[in-house]
Amino acid sequence: QQQVKQSPQSLIVQKGGISIINCAYENTAFDYFPWYQQFPGKGPALLIAIRPDVSEKKEGRFTISFNKSAKQFSLHIMDSQPGDSATYFCAASIGSSGSARQLTFGSGTQLTVLP
Amino acid sequence: DAGVTQSPTHLIKTRGQHVTLRCSPISGHKSVSWYQQVLGQGPQFIFQYYEKEERGRGNFPDRFSARQFPNYSSELNVNALLLGDSALYLCASSLGPLRQGTYEQYFGPGTRLTVT
Numbered sequence: 001q002q003q004v005k006q007s008p009q010s011l012i013v014q015k016g017g018i019s020i021i022n023c024a025y026e027n028t029a030f031d032y033f034p035w036y037q038q039f040p041g042k043g044p045a046l047l048i049a050i051r052p053d054v055s056e057k058k059e060g061r062f063t064i065s066f067n068k069s070a071k072q073f074s075l076h077i078m079d080s081q082p083g084d085s086a087t088y089f090c091a092a093s094i095g096s097s098g099s100a101r102q103l104t105f106g107s108g109t110q111l112t113v114l115p
Numbered sequence: 116d117a118g119v120t121q122s123p124t125h126l127i128k129t130r131g132q133h134v135t136l137r138c139s140p141i142s143g144h145k146s147v148s149w150y151q152q153v154l155g156q157g158p159q160f161i162f163q164y165y166e167k168e169e170r171g172r173g174n175f176p177d178r179f180s181a182r183q184f185p186n187y188s189s190e191l192n193v194n195a196l197l198l199g200d201s202a203l204y205l206c207a208s209s210l211g212p213l214r215q216g217t218y219e220q221y222f223g224p225g226t227r228l229t230v231t
Contacts, residue, residue, distance in 0.1 A: 101209070104160070
């Protein structure tokens, strides 16, 4: 089953705090795990992505932690700011040469950062 | 550089009608994917096109079809609209499935379709 399960559904964090969103997957053939940020009325924007050959990737305040054996990955937002308030989606994809690389998305986490 | 563009922004249609949505990928990108995002859910994959050929199809009925043009822009067509087709339709642009390491997909702003 090509499913990605995301939690929590909603998250409220104080300004300056750490936001943590978790995802779990079933299909061990997934080989690319991006996170997207979506503001109301906008399309998803690619935030950060990881391949399964590394356990962590950091870009600015955003870090992905990847646990291949547990089939889990998470997004950490350090020093969360009110401007980070958005819906975050994890995703996973498989693709081989010549075939489609379709993204399978989680159900989303609505993050609210309080000022 | 311009990102992914989609038109129209909003659209209201009646059940049973047909709709055509349009997408222009990022310059230099040759692959376009279409996703449907129902309110409160994550996007669902509909199609991917590369070099004018369909490379993948999600679990959507035959009422959904798409094509890609020589300039790599794409159209999504939906026939016999149902109320359940109301959603945000997203186009994603990527370099193409044939190139190693080019996994990133960049989304446009979407077309909000309302079926009444």
